[in-house]
Amino acid sequence: MAPPCFADCPSHPDAGGERALNAAEAVAEACAHLGWTYQRLAPLGDILAANLKWLAGYRHPRNAGRPGLMPAVLDAFAQPRPLLQGAETAGDPIEVLPALFHALWHRQLTTDLDTPSTSRSWSARPRAETAWTGREAAGERPAQRPAGAQGRGSRPLPRREVAGGRPGRAGHPPHRPGRRR
Structure with missing residues (x-):
């Protein structure tokens, strides 16, 4: 079984400059320590x-x-x-x-x-009918979610109280009348 892979896919080849390259080295070391592989993919x-x-x-x-x-x-x-x-x-x-x-x-x-x-x-x-590459081409099925699991984007955000005791959504500021968003 192949080790887990952490893939970094920048928006363009020079994304982040020197800081991103230094960070990539640190992430590669951390991944190696965990037994993972690290790849910086082409955009x-x-x-x-x-x-x-x-x-x-x-x-x-x-x-x-x-x-x-x-x-x-x-x-x-x-x-x-x-x-x-x-x-x-x-x-x-x-x-x-x-x-x-x-x-x-x-x-x-x-x-x-x-x-x-x-x-x-x-x-x-x-x-x-698609000619897939990678795991699908090798006959492996992609990982399936457990029954009842929801993917990102379909998961409801946790409820919380916001100013004024009204319920709100985590990560969303309360509406303040008279202020532009």
Whole structure:
């Protein structure tokens, strides 16, 4: 079994300058002490980074749509097809596209993220048809969450009392009337 890996993925090759390189050395030493490996990865290409950042906006469960919509989306893409054609097959594209992008983010469907993201240039296909690299290519299944576990972004924030005795959300300042945010 391979040791755990800590991956550092900077936004550009010179991100952080000399301080970041010194920090990387310290992190590599700490990882080695723990039996982990450390890798500073090459930055993502501009198109891939932009596409991932955009799709990340659809990661929240609310984008999966109404009950029954996601199965219709997955059925529409049982065979590879252009995004708009599949969205129209599954229903009203205004309703279907957020669910489609949610499925792409969660790797239920896949597309070539190295091409610019336009509805005419992307086509989606079931994940099973994807030529994955790494663990999936070796026949290993990716780690599954325990039943009932929620991923980051879907976990409710803890409740706390804020000024005035009102309940609030941790990490969010209370609203103060008359002050601009």
